[in-house]
Amino acid sequence: MLLLLLFIGIPLLEITLFIQVGGVIGLGWTLAIVIVTAILGAWMVRSQGARAMLDLRTSFSSLQDPTEPLAHGAMILFSGALLLTPGFFTDFVGFALLIPGVRTGLYNYMRSRVNVQSFQMGPNGHPTHRSNQNDRVIDGEFEEVDPNNRPNDGPSGWTKH
Numbered sequence: 001m002l003l004l005l006l007f008i009g010i011p012l013l014e015i016t017l018f019i020q021v022g023g024v025i026g027l028g029w030t031l032a033i034v035i036v037t038a039i040l041g042a043w044m045v046r047s048q049g050a051r052a053m054l055d056l057r058t059s060f061s062s063l064q065d066p067t068e069p070l071a072h073g074a075m076i077l078f079s080g081a082l083l084l085t086p087g088f089f090t091d092f093v094g095f096a097l098l099i100p101g102v103r104t105g106l107y108n109y110m111r112s113r114v115n116v117q118s119f120q121m122g123p124n125g126h127p128t129h130r131s132n133q134n135d136r137v138i139d140g141e142f143e144e145v146d147p148n149n150r151p152n153d154g155p156s157g158w159t160k161h
Contacts, residue, residue: 014087021088037091041083044098049076071107072100 022030056069075097082094096102 010087010089013089017088033088034086034091037095038084038086041080041091041094041098044095045076045080045083048098049073049080052076067111068107071110072103075103075106 018030021033052069052073056066056073058064059066059069079094079097082090082097085094097106
């Protein structure tokens with residue numbers, strides 16, 4: 001129900017803002033603001049997205065929890081979608097998500113609402129695997145094929161050569 005209200009309410013809010021702002025400053029200036037905010041937003045998303053990718057790589061290489069850089073990257077991506085959507089309200093929210101303090105506050109709020117049971121990284125950056133005595137062993141058979149005497153030298157049927 002909340003999503004339905006958002007899908008109906010946000011476009012109505014955007015139309016209202018377009019009418020009000022356009023009535024005060026005129027159609028030309030309103031369209032110019034929409035275009036300039038889209039261009040400026042795309043540039044800011046690109047630069048901050050590159051920084052978020054660097055932070056993510058750093059967290060992976062130092063074996064730190066990558067949750068925060070991933071969340072920041074997702075918020076930057078979402079802000080890019082909002083900034084490319086024409087409208088004053090979506091631009092405001094999109095630019096707000098490009099402010100690192102706002103993203104950090106939103107991340108901390110979401111983190112307080114989510115209970116993480118455990119996070120563990122093993123040596124060399126691989127997750128650890130604890131063997132369980134109930135693990136099942138799967139046996140298999142193989143047959144070594146002589147590379148000089150292969151039974152099917154023709155096309156596989158998957159490609160059209």
